[in-house]
Amino acid sequence: MKGKLAEFAETYNFPVPDFKIGTLDALVVLSDDLTKFDTQFEQSANKIADIVRALSGQNQLAHLLVVNDKSMDDYVRNFQWNTMKYRTDKSLQETTATLSQEVNAIDTIMKTKLNTYTLNKNSLQTLQRKQNGNLSVKNLNGIVKKQHCVLNSEYLTTLIIAVPKSLYKQWNAKYETLTAMVVPRSSTVIAEDDEYGLFTVTLFKRVAEEFSHKAREERFVVRDFQYDEDALQSQQQELDLASATESDQQAELLRLAKINFGEVFGSWVHLKALRVFVESVLRYGLPPDFTSVALVPRPKLEAKVDETLLAQYGRLGGVHGQAVSSNHEDILDHDLQSVNDSNYRPYVQFELSFDFDRS
Known part of the structure; x- marks a missing residue:
């Protein structure tokens, strides 16, 4: 039987010490x-x-x-x-x-x-x-130049707005009237991508927050930007x-x-x-008296290994083990059928699966 098992699996000694x-x-x-x-x-x-x-x-x-x-x-x-x-x-x-x-x-x-x-x-x-x-999210440093902004003014400031391309007409029609104190015709497009155009608008600092709020209501994206060389x-x-x-x-x-x-x-x-x-x-x-081994079934022969082990060691489980070892025979006793269904084995067996590769 040992020779037959060798056809289906590699067998290695798995030494377990005697413990307290x-x-x-x-x-x-x-x-x-x-x-x-x-x-x-x-x-x-x-x-x-x-x-x-x-x-x-x-x-x-x-x-x-x-x-x-x-x-x-x-x-x-x-x-x-x-x-x-x-x-x-x-x-x-x-x-x-x-x-x-x-x-x-x-x-x-x-x-x-x-x-x-x-x-x-x-x-x-x-x-x-x-x-x-x-342009609605990317860093604007290097895109917005010094000449695009009003700098060092006590009263005026420049806001940078990302406008969806579908809303260009709406932006040009509304930006001067979103709030008071917007400098007329101060908006120019300074950059574009597939989705947005980047516009400037000059207005008084005191209305900048209100303008930003109104612009967002119109679905214009107000960029938080301060020019810094x-x-x-x-x-x-x-x-x-x-x-x-x-x-x-x-x-x-x-x-x-x-x-x-x-x-x-x-x-x-x-x-x-x-x-x-x-x-x-x-x-x-x-006292402990058993031998432990590591079995490595050959590909697709796991069932053959199981059948071989059951045939050889079924006697170790008494009547239960003998019932299990008669793998294809009828089992009349209901309790023995339950044992078979629960994958009972007359020997101690634990699986160690460690195939961490993925195709």
């Missing part, structure tokens, strides 16, 4: 905790893999996601319990708590770093939109700084994500080993 066991009641509680932590660790690994994918721009991540300088496959195939980090003379509960604390700490660090990076990336994108957007250089410096900061933080976040993925994945595999030990003791009793 404690009481049966404590093991039952721990079993539930391990199930929850298993899900949490998998989610953490997936979140970090998603960060690596987003920052690297790659869907095929196998070469980027390594564990202790090994590929994920090699790490599982050659798994050895890390006795330096997780001492076997500690209780199972203590070891589980250590693993959970490590993953939680990494989750917190990654969340904080990702939030900081996202804020800076959003700031950069805002600056870039101001550089590249239409040094603004264009400052704007470019701000953009360059934001771009450099975003680039540095992206590189740091990617580096940290790859490191922490290895830590989380390693913790996850160690947690699987704990689950194997706890469930085996609960299933088969004391």
Whole structure:
């Protein structure tokens, strides 16, 4: 049967140490905790893999996601319990708590770093939109020239208005009468794009706020702009700084994500080993006497692996296991049918799925 299994899967030793066991009641509680932590660790690994994918721009991540300088496959195939980090003379509960604390700490660090990076990336994108957007939103430094504005006047000021092209006629007909104290024929178009024209209008400072309010009611976009000869250089410096900061933080976040993925994945595999030990003791009793292996089914042969294992080890589950192992035979007893429906297996089995590549 072992030879037959080799046709369907690769088999690797998966050594699990002898741990301090404690009481049966404590093991039952721990079993539930391990199930929850298993899900949490998998989610953490997936979140970090998603960060690596987003920052690297790659869907095929196998070469980027390594564990202790090994590929994920090699790490599982050659798994050895890390006795330096997780001492076997500690209780199972203590070891589980250590693993959970490590993953939680990494989750917190990654969340904080990702939030900081996202804020800076959003700031950069805002600056870039101001550089590249239409005339209703883009930065006007370099577009509005000194000669377009009334400067250093005690009474007069110049407003800059982005007018939709469909409203040119409406603007020219109404701007002089939106409020009092508008300088007649003071509006000129100084720039255009596909959607808007950029107009100036000169008026008394005292009515500027009222004029802006009335202009917005007419769907004209009043730009908040003050002419500054040094603004264009400052704007470019701000953009360059934001771009450099975003680039540095992206590189740091990617580096940290790859490191922490290895830590989380390693913790996850160690947690699987704990689950194997706890469930085996609960299933088969004391003293612990079992062998654990990692099975890697060949493509599309998972069902064959399952059938082979059931045929060989069905006897371990007593009457339940024998019923399950007779995969295609009729099961008369209703309770046994329920066992079969619940995917009961006469051996302890946990899946470790880590295909983080996306086509």
